[in-house]
Amino acid sequence: MRFMDKMRYSLTRFLYGRYGVDQLGRLLSIMITILLIISIFWRNMIVTAVALVLLIWMYFRVLSKNYDARRRENGWYLKVSQPIRRSFSTLYLRIRDGKSYRYFNCPNCHQRLRVPKGKGSITIKCPKCATRFDARS
Structure with missing residues (x-):
């Protein structure tokens, strides 16, 4: 060795x-x-x-x-x-x-969610916990 x-x-x-x-x-x-x-x-x-x-x-x-x-x-x-x-x-x-997405946190599980910008007021559904919440992108 x-x-x-x-x-x-x-x-x-x-x-x-x-x-x-x-x-x-x-x-x-x-x-x-x-x-x-x-x-x-x-x-x-x-x-x-x-x-x-x-x-x-x-x-x-x-x-x-x-x-x-x-x-x-x-x-x-x-x-x-x-x-x-x-x-x-x-x-x-x-x-x-870049400037094409906005990020939101789910109010229930705090998962970070990416949403396209320029869609106006939308309802976001969290894929992790299925909670729905309103946001403006």
């Missing part, structure tokens, strides 16, 4: 059963990268220390075997950040689709 194969096997065995990277882990890695870039140009020990603490927390989460606690943390993050992520997602869709 070659050296690289042995190393790959050892790393695979070590990481087996670990939690890995989730959405909160991705956010932490992005924040760490931004803070480290800032610390290159603006030498401040506080920025570097915050980046180091976030790096330690990120590796703790990635290498953890406590799935329940990490899922709770990620669920909390997703719940708190959901309005922000949804607004960026809607902004992306509006840019992608």
